[in-house]
Amino acid sequence: MNYKNPDENGYYGEFGGAFIPEMLYPNVEELQKNYLAIIESEDFQNEYQDLLTHYVGRATPLYFAKNLSKKYKTQIYLKREDLNHTGAHKINNALGQVLLAKRLGKTRIIAETGAGQHGVATATACALLGLECIVYMGEIDIQRQAPNVARMKMLGAEVIAATSGSKTLKDAVNEALRDWINNPVTTHYVIGSVVGPHPFPDLVARFQSIISKEIREQLKEKIGRETPDYVIACVGGGSNAAGTFYHFVEEKDVKIIAAEAGGLGVHSGKSAATTFLGTLGVLHGSKSLVMQTADGQVIEPHSISAGLDYPGIGPFHAHLFQDKRAEFFSINDDEALKSAFELTKLEGIIPALESSHALAVLDKKKFNEDDVVVICLSGRGDKDMETYLKEMSIS
Numbered sequence: 001m002n003y004k005n006p007d008e009n010g011y012y013g014e015f016g017g018a019f020i021p022e023m024l025y026p027n028v029e030e031l032q033k034n035y036l037a038i039i040e041s042e043d044f045q046n047e048y049q050d051l052l053t054h055y056v057g058r059a060t061p062l063y064f065a066k067n068l069s070k071k072y073k074t075q076i077y078l079k080r081e082d083l084n085h086t087g088a089h090k091i092n093n094a095l096g097q098v099l100l101a102k103r104l105g106k107t108r109i110i111a112e113t114g115a116g117q118h119g120v121a122t123a124t125a126c127a128l129l130g131l132e133c134i135v136y137m138g139e140i141d142i143q144r145q146a147p148n149v150a151r152m153k154m155l156g157a158e159v160i161a162a163t164s165g166s167k168t169l170k171d172a173v174n175e176a177l178r179d180w181i182n183n184p185v186t187t188h189y190v191i192g193s194v195v196g197p198h199p200f201p202d203l204v205a206r207f208q209s210i211i212s213k214e215i216r217e218q219l220k221e222k223i224g225r226e227t228p229d230y231v232i233a234c235v236g237g238g239s240n241a242a243g244t245f246y247h248f249v250e251e252k253d254v255k256i257i258a259a260e261a262g263g264l265g266v267h268s269g270k271s272a273a274t275t276f277l278g279t280l281g282v283l284h285g286s287k288s289l290v291m292q293t294a295d296g297q298v299i300e301p302h303s304i305s306a307g308l309d310y311p312g313i314g315p316f317h318a319h320l321f322q323d324k325r326a327e328f329f330s331i332n333d334d335e336a337l338k339s340a341f342e343l344t345k346l347e348g349i350i351p352a353l354e355s356s357h358a359l360a361v362l363d364k365k366k367f368n369e370d371d372v373v374v375i376c377l378s379g380r381g382d383k384d385m386e387t388y389l390k391e392m393s394i395s
């Protein structure tokens with residue numbers, strides 16, 4: 001069974017592919033034909049790895065969380081993606097794709113962003129490598145992620161509000177796709193998660209796979225074996241999760257857990273738990289599980305965390321779900337908040353709201369005392385301080 005990579009048409013099982021308007025064929029085909037040869041070349045890898053080490057600050061620590069482990073009576077390790085430059089895992093992918101775009105002769109970069117982390121990461125890579133940068137962002141997300149909007153602007157990016165639909169991430173993706181259709185030659189679209197038409201899910205998963213590559217090396221050093229008993233990550237589109245799972249999906253002994261945003265509850269009508277609520281459909285260029293009505297209208301998702309507020313899930317994860325290779329939990333807003341405060345108190349680490357959904361699995365599942373449980377701490381909580389402050393004033 002191959003869970004790691006799609007087939008030559010971009011399918012993971014029955015999920016994936018490239019469902020795009022004809023106008024996008026040349027762009028997507030150019031990428032499909034060239035991405036592997038470029039990103040696997042020695043020249044590319046030298047430049048990319050050098051930047052990951054000296055600019056991003058990799059390898060990120062694999063931290064044994066002693067206090068959290070004591071509380072949950074198991075062995076918990078946190079993969080500290082929050083310590084990356086710009087504060088989340090997104091930079092691994094943004095930097096890789098902007099380097100790829102340069103090698104494809106592109107001069108203009110567009111991106112979409114929800115929490116703002118991908119926008120900041122892309123704007124950062126563009127500042128560093130000297131490319132024009134335009135970021136599409138839902139109007140509501142612009143309001144709830146003001147610090148990241150300021151960062152993007154300071155980095156020289158133009159931030160354009162998506163004002164249609166729910167004014168959140170999926171609407172920003174639609175605007176970005178529209179831009180790409182209108183600017184096919186000069187522009188590369190840096191998709192921020194393992195979503196979109198083939199080859200984006202594979203491209204993004206490969207750039208994020210550094211996370212599990214490092215986990216293996218670090219576990220070997222710490223516990224004498226490369227594989228944990230569990231890996232846990234939150235899933236919006238699924239890029240930090242794909243990176244965390246990548247080098248473990250073919251290892252049967254490693255159990256895989258994904259945490260989705262339950263919002264106010266799976267059955268509340270305000271949720272983003274795609275595997276619970278979704279059905280087979282096409283969203284943003286690939287076939288996957290989508291939250292939609294019977295006649296195919298996308299249902300507006302809800303999550304307290306902008307980064308998980310997405311009505312779909314990458315085909316990589318839809319395949320893991322369907323095959324029962326991964327176990328999926330739905331974590332509600334209040335449960336994620338509780339876990340954020342708990343980690344802060346016990347370990348002195350303020351996590352992103354997204355990452356807190358992964359932490360909340362500790363309350364849902366019983367682990368054995370000697371289980372090695374690796375949780376991806378996908379980002380830091382600075383951007384969520386307003387939400388955390390509001391919570392503190394209520395309770």
Ligand SMILES: *Cc1c(COP(=O)(O)O)cnc(C)c1O
Nearest residue numbers: 117236237238239240307354379
């Ligand atoms: C964007 C984001 C996510 C969700 O995106 P994935 O592609 O599912 O990883 C999770 N955590 C943080 C900190 C983010 O910024």
